[in-house]
Amino acid sequence: MKIYNSKTRKKEDFQPIEEGKVRMYVCGPTVYDNIHIGNARTFISFDVIRRWLIASGYEVTFAQNLTDVDDKIINRANEQGRTAEEVASEFSDKFIAVMHKANVMDPDVRPRATKEIGPMIGMIKSLIEQGHAYAADNGDVYFAVRSDPSYGEVSGRKIDDLMVGARIEENEDKNDPLDFALWKAAKPGEPMWNSPWGKGRPGWHTECAAMVHRYLGTPIDIHGGGSDLAFPHHENECAQATCAWHEGFANTWMHTGMLLVDGEKMSKSLGNFFTLEEVLEKHSAAALRLLMLQTHYRSPLDFSWERLEGAENSLARIAGTVNNLVWAARHSEDEPDAELAAKLNAAVDDAKAEFEAQMDDDFNTAGAVAAYFQLVTEANTYLDQAGSAADKDAAIGAAASIAGAFKVLGIELPEPEEELPVGLLGVAAGLCAYTGDDVNEAAERILAARAEARAAKDWGTADAIRDQLRDMGLAIEDTAAGSRIKHL
Ligand SMILES: [Zn+2]
DSSP: OEEEETTTTEEEEOOOSBTTEEEEEEOOOBSSSOOBHHHHHHHHHHHHHHHHHHHTTOEEEEEOOBBOSSHHHHHHHHHHTOOHHHHHHHHHHHHHHHHHHTTOOOOSBOOBGGGOHHHHHHHHHHHHHTTSEEEOTTSOEEEOGGGOTTTTTTTTOOHHHHHHHOOOOSOTTOSSTTOEEEEEEOOTTSOOBOOTTOSEEEOHHHHHHHHIIIIIOSSEEEEEEEGGGIIIIIHHHHHHHHHHHSSOSEEEEEEEOOEEETTEEOOTTTTOOOBHHHHHHHSOHHHHHHHHHTSOTTSOEEEOHHHHHHHHHHHHHHHHHHHHHHHHHHHOOSOOOHHHHHHHHHHHHHHHHHHHHHHHBTOOHHHHHHHHHHHHHHHHHHHHHHGGGOOHHHHHHHHHHHHHHHHHTTOOOOOOOOOOOTHHHHHHHHHHOOOOOOHHHHHHHHHHHHHHHHHTTOHHHHHHHHHHHHHTTEEEEEETTEEEEEEO
């Protein structure tokens, strides 16, 4: 398996630290609002990466934090006249609920910043003792960036370039404008905790380093997040962890590309800003995931409602093929055509091999999905050609392979057609004096009566059957393998 490591800017052979096990961490949200679909792209991408590692036989331990104390939360709380705890609790719950709705697996560990103050203080103390951090007169504690010779390696920046770009800040408590806060002295009305440096709260970058160390142990195999987090957040996480524990921090850094809406950057002012919640009110999680996975996770992703509608249609088409394969397997009555079956089996093997090769190549979901789109096309050709001579094992095998591949990506195909309504019993009773209570049997009788009427050119009866079914929300579909009654 090859993974692109954004730290080395190279695709590398993935070699976990411990044989057969992967420890990975992905920065979670700051819980002050509903997450937008740009955030969702990151979480869905890493969910698929995790699922593929599991499907490949790795024992994966996945940790993701909730940043439940932060300036944004405090500002939102002040705007709304609520406490920061209330805001954080509301949006933590909403985040977890919408992740479930998007079919994103729960992390194995979900630490919250406010519950990890002790380990964070421990790490800051250690950094001060080792000369990598200092307490300022104002009660803040800063990390001394120049004390870390490897600073800049995660995001590929040079300290001198950073210096040129560094804002000349008002803050005179810092020894160097590049230094960043590990601990912030409390201001009135803010959440605060006791520390050796007075009351205050941790800086944002501090929590992930402490949590990774506590719950996964350093170094870890994979650290991920959106590309906007590479600097300064990931750079700062890494600096703290390597200077505190000297074990390295993360072997592979993975960053997801940004999400555009109709080719433009998403922003509230442009009116093209969508939350995950509102998208999932209108469309299925499966369609959103399919749309996202048709672009490689590192490339910019263009979201549009038309593309999402298109993904919804693709899913319906794939599910239709799966259903038709299953139906053909059950209903084909002629001697199976062995040559066509062998061709379908070969197409299934090719799709599976291609899917695996693409996923093993830095999680190329776009290529993996394309391999199965191709199989769907070939399965449709097979159904047309085999007609009522479909091979049961080949058809079921293809159906299972298609559904299984999408399931690995966390895409559940739409449910197969619903049960037929019991009202068909009455129709069958009127048409052909059927007195049983088996709805499927009644459907077969109705189809037989219609076929008989058509054979006798009794169009009146055939049309009457069609109209009666339409009134019940049903339609007759004539396929190569025979006719069937289905929901409109
Ligand atoms: Zn983080």
